[in-house]
Amino acid sequence: MSDNETNLALGRSFHQALVSRDWDGIRVLLHDDATWTLPGDNTISGTAENADAVVERAQRIASYGLDFELLHLLVSRENMALSLHNTARREDAVLDEYLATVCRVHEGKIASIETYLSDVPGMNAFFV
Template sequence: MNARTQGQSTDRAPHRLAETFHRSLTTKDWSLLSSIMTADVTWTLPGENAISGAAEGIDAVIDRADLIANYGVTFTLEHILLSRSNFALALHNTARRSDAVLDEYLSTVCSVDDGRITRIETFLSDVEGMNAFFVPLTRQGRTTANN
């Protein structure tokens, strides 16, 4: 394998990992998500809402992904952005309920070590919009604004 081919092979690895990350979110395949992260993975989101702050460890990160999915969010992938070993997803997330609309552009940046995600950080285009949409859920899985 020459240096050019070898570099292309290396660059495809984070692209495949990015596709797997996105697929796990859109299909709610939490075992798949778990399989591509390290045990001490962290996910940080800005804002002051039900999904904000730092989630630390696989279980907390999966709980966060599940919570976001429970709000009915559609994760539209616009671009996969690559560095040598890390990746970012450029997403357009949307959702709607009777009292709020989510229409958010974001970048989720993932740090990778040895082929697994070690750190996730999400950058938002509209933190206030996220704060308004991601109000706490009740036990019935409905937002407090709908009860």
């Protein structure tokens, strides 16, 4: 399997585990020292500093009832990214954002994640 195919499979596995709330499935895709950085100033912003913290971040995000629609799975020579449309609604707020979750891959596992958002103020208002 080529690096591109491996990274595509890794991206599909990450998205599927997130959608199905398979936290153990996410954990096995990560290096022990993996990180996840999100912009903004809210309950999910900042950098999660190890694999367990990355899983906790995914759990916290999912606990808000998000729908994680995969638009595209993208690969570079060595890494991959998920293009997503995340939506959620509650009585006092609506989330409707597009994002790129860029994953640096090392030895077939996710070493770091950085998320780029279309609407940081909207994210701040939703994740209070």
